[in-house]
Amino acid sequence: MNRQASRLLAMARRWLGVDDRDRALDAELESFLQHEIDARIDDGMTPGEARRTALASIGGIQQVKERVRDARTGAWRDAFWRDTRYAMRIVRRSPGFAATAVVSLAVGIAAATGLFSIVNAALLNPFPFADINRIVNLDGNYNGKPGGLSFTVRQLVALQQSGVFDGAFASNSWPMTLTGRGVPAMVPTRHLSADGLTVLGVPPLLGRVFREADGPAGEPPQRVVVLTYRFWQQHFGGRPEAVGQTLQLNREAYTVIGVLPRQYFYTGPEIFVPLDLTSYTKGVWGVQARLERGVTPRMAEQRLQPLFEQFSREAPNTFPKGVRPLVRSLVATQRTADFVPILLLIFAASMLLLLLACANVSILLLARGTSRAHEFAVRAAIGASRGRLIRQLFVESLLLAFSGAALGVAAGYWGLPAILRLLPPDSVPVGNLIAVPVNVPVLLFSAGLAMASALICGLSPALSFSRPPLTATVRTTAGVESRRAHHFLLAGQIALTVLLLAGTGAAVRVLIGLYRTSLGYDPHNVMIALITLPENRYTKWADRFAFYERVRDRMTDVPQVESVALATYATPPSAGERAVVEVPGRDMTGDEAPILQRISGHYFATMKIPIVRGRVWSDSENAGAPHVAVVNDTMARELWPDESAIGQRVLIPGYVKSSTYYRLAAPGSDGWFEIIGVVGDTPNVGLHEPPAPSIYVPYTLMLSDALNVILRTSHDPRSMAPSIREAVQSVDPNQPVTWVRTADDALAEAGWARERFVTGLLLGFAIVALMLAVVGLYSVVSYSVSCRFKEFGIRMALGAGRARIVNAAVQPAVLAIVAGLFAGLALSVGLNRAVARWSIGNLSDPVVLVAVSLVLLAAAMMAAAVPANRAASIQPVDALRTD
């Protein structure tokens, strides 16, 4: 038989479980021994003497067996399984220890894996588009930043034919009204050139995506629509017959031609229609392109330069002179998003948490290892080498770590939606993550984590217990050395816990600060409903005004509604549009334009914004579109520091312009306004910026196609969304409500989402870290007490008081805690500078550090109290009796 075949056969036998080699080896060695004994008897020994000397000459049957097994092919694998079975028995024998260790590691691995999934989705694999690195945004370069450059259709064609791109398309987003399917609704819609989806490389799940015939050059496009998976599920229940049906969009019939797979456009638009380029006389924004193979963004910029120069020569009035092209890949844009450093910081915190879990398991293993010293000594005596014992310990750590990883990945899978809900809106593209929440990189990552955890937490126990002194078999008071290792680990764990707590404390402080920021209005019990009129609806000022007023009237009748106001944009913390305001006799060029807000007179009462001076127009005045205005405190102070703002006249040139269907100017508007009141400041450019100067005018002066209805209610307004929609439909059955949300939610989304995300996760981590520290500390002290049980008994018998015993029991742990605490505080202060750029809050804030120290010490006292109490209640007689 040749070598390969016999190896294969041997392997097959082993896998089939018919490996009888161990039994054969036993028999062979027995035969060997018998021959040796026979020979010695022949030499004249007595049978007993022969047997004894024969055994001695062999030098340990077990060692021989062990060496033969090691010589076999796949020996490591057999040994591994043997070790695993052994480890399982050991672990089963102490379920409490195993559960603690596995859960500690599972929590750490779950956190790290969950965050890695998001980092992976945000940075490494952000969009599901084919060959993603070739997809770029095209814009003008304004000091390194995109400036919103628009291109005419002819220029777009020139770009497409430049040889730089494999395809280029324009797109824009605005909602369309869906009617004929229950309640009318506004559907977020992306309008894009017919080849857009093809250029992005989005395949259809059902039907087809757009093709050139859907949007031929120079003609209005076909009325066809492609659905996202989400929309398809929601409106067609996922039925394949959806393709070919029609949807009423903006009162026109659109044919459904296809459905996209789930991972595409998970957030954002819900439907896609071809962009009508014929209506873009001035130009289109939002040009995206797919680079020709082998062309880098830098090369593309260089090659487009002549084309840009040609554009500005041909159209000097519309195309800015001297602007250079800016080509940025979609992935690079995503990677430089504001949110990325914050995400990485949280990821680092989750890794820190895992490290803490490892330290904790290491402490648990050390404590157990010491109590297993006897077992190791026996195994070493019967022939286990040091490497063998290390391997055994490592297999045990591996078993714990991989159980932890399995549990952790499962927990991460179930917990991921919660983390995703906490993510600030539009901070991370999560389409890929939603489609495949547990994917290969994530699984590899967690397996790697488990491996590393096993190494980290198994290392120090393996080293300290693989060379048990022979005396360990007889000695039961364990080594001082291993207790020292314990306290060292404990101090390290405490230090890292302090760091994590300090980071959390700092973030919490920032969030509290934000909550405490004086808002200047009361967001509680306020509901905001946005009404967006379909195109070309209510195109006469009087009709539109009548419609809005009827909606306002109906809303007043809804039960629990205390006050109703109308506002175009005025929904803090971000509100209004910038508008040029001119004050006679004053040069205001160079000043930042104030924020203009169009409201009904009831706005301030409804939002509970105080009126500082003067008055506000009434609802009845509103109907006449009076030329009056109210300014906020900041504007009054900045423009008229030494005189009263009331009675001043200002010109808003934008308000003499003619009307379009989406902006209907009141008849007879001349743009001159008299200031009649001053109101308190409210945030209007987000929570992180001080309020900008702001001017409020009657919304009736310029009727927009979108209007916010703001309701103050007597109870929690969340349940009122249906009655609000009903009220709108009772006025116009075809009019959808775009969305209804509370002012609290708007505030959270616009202002607090990021801080809430960071603080929420860090707080979770900190609580787990603290629990781990408590478990670690508890096990160190109680282990130390049980080791020194006898010593304490003797000392008590010799007259030591209970206080002294407690002191002796906890003193080393207290030292470790104090050392760890100071190391942690030093680490926080030291790291503060390094992470200041990304972190939220100040790590060296004394208030935070004192609070963290107190929390930690309280937890430590709790953890040490139980075992210390046990030490104090030792009965000397019992202690002396043991062993």
Place this chain on the structure above:
Amino acid sequence: MAARKDVPSGTLDMLVLRVISRGPIHGWGLMKRLGELTDHVFQVTPGGLFPALQRLEEDGWIAGEWGVSENNRKARFYTITKSGRRQLAKEEDHWKAISVAVSRVLEGA
């Protein structure tokens, strides 16, 4: 008797093959025979011999079979296979070449 020495590494397998090539032999007999042949210079222990037998059998160079020994005890007898003979010839050539070369250096230097 000269001081006992460990078998030079790598040569034990060759020596075992060589002894087995003379006819079927069991483990204990093999150990005794190796001792006699080297005039007890090489110290072959069960801890070295049995792993070597294990390796050779896995490589397919020897085959083991249960039989009855000269003093009527069950024992595992090893015989050399065809490929084992080829391997032995190869290893002997190799060894001879090396030992000649080493001797030359020792004599010449």
